[in-house]
């Protein structure tokens with residue numbers, strides 16, 4: 001059955017049927033949540049080993065004998081840098097290990113740019129008349145919030161199946177007021193896509209009007225595969241180096257979704273020129289991050305192989321949840337012609353587009369039936385989805401039983417919102 005091919009009478013009959021189904025869900029008084037991409041309790045349990053060790057003084061020392069209980073090593077233990085270097089392909093000398101959050105490092109990087117400028121800036125960014133930032137959308141709400149809070153003008157850019165629309169990006173970056181772009185290049189939040197080689201090359205190579213343009217390369221889902229088949233992402237530093245543009249990359253990732261969100265370890269990767277500007281400023285801001293947490297992570301994860309084998313546990317736990325949601329969408333909405341969604345090979349999200357003008361209504365109907373979805377619009381700059389059609393679905397956190405029920409209700413409210421629209425209700 002395709003809704004667009006039904007007569008008014010058939011649509012009305014379907015509306016009556018779906019409304020009755022909706023009311024039966026509503027009567028259950030449920031409280032379900034598929035709004036935020038948080039690991040489930042089972043995923044967190046997989047990292048409990050991080051906390052289980054009873055320590056002697058000797059256990060507080062790094063490989064070269066440094067006592068991690070004390071001040072010192074402001075930019076990361078060599079062992080922790082080595083793990084990040086192996087995972088990202090960035091030389092350890094170009095890595096700064098930070099605290100518990102890569103988003104914090106992103107915010108600090110842009111706040112520093114406002115106060116001091118970045119390497120190559122003619123002046124601090126706060127002295128510019130206006131700053132614009134490119135926001136491929138749908139994208140990560142917290143990225144957009146950071147640049148909005150700092151007073152930048154957010155410029156939406158269309159997100160394609162292989163990354164941001166590069167024709168649009170190349171045209172926009174000619175404007176010297178455009179100082180940067182947000183990128184989640186692998187298993188993007190929320191569309192799940194990985195940037196193609198061509199998109200990475202064009203980002204690395206493009207001519208920018210601003211001499212101090214920065215690509216905020218947030219590789220949060222770098223090794224977060226759901227299937228045995230991993231998407232391959234081109235190394236942006238290597239590409240940028242070919243054109244002498246390595247200073248334009250600020251690279252970030254963290255162990256938030258490897259070990260514990262909020263209690264993991266984050267890193268930033270940047271060129272020598274950038275680090276020479278940044279490190280003295282960080283040295284004033286902080287005496288250094290939590291090295292005991294770095295030590296725990298090094299002991300627990302060991303090396304890249306250790307990290308990858310740990311990620312297989314996550315893939316198993318997450319994979320079954322993605323299957324539940326995707327199967328429900330396929331069996332409930334497949335062929336109706338009223339929704340499109342992605343089937344990502346990694347990351348934390350499924351991005352679903354309803355027919356234009358139906359997402360907010362579906363959100364409200366879901367809420368009234370006890371299912372919390374990500375606020376509609378959150379995936380767009382200024383919280384405004386111009387077509388009111390994108391829903392970000394996060395299947396990771398609920399139990400499988402809760403997710404199965406939430407997915408059924410989701411299907412029902414998408415149908416109902418669409419039928420209401422089609423019948424002008």
Ligand SMILES: Cc1ncc(COP(=O)(O)O)c(C=O)c1O
Nearest residue numbers: 101102103140184189220254256
């Ligand atoms: C794309 C992206 N970047 C960053 C983060 C947060 O990372 P962290 O915990 O390292 O601050 C998230 C969390 O959902 C995310 O989806």
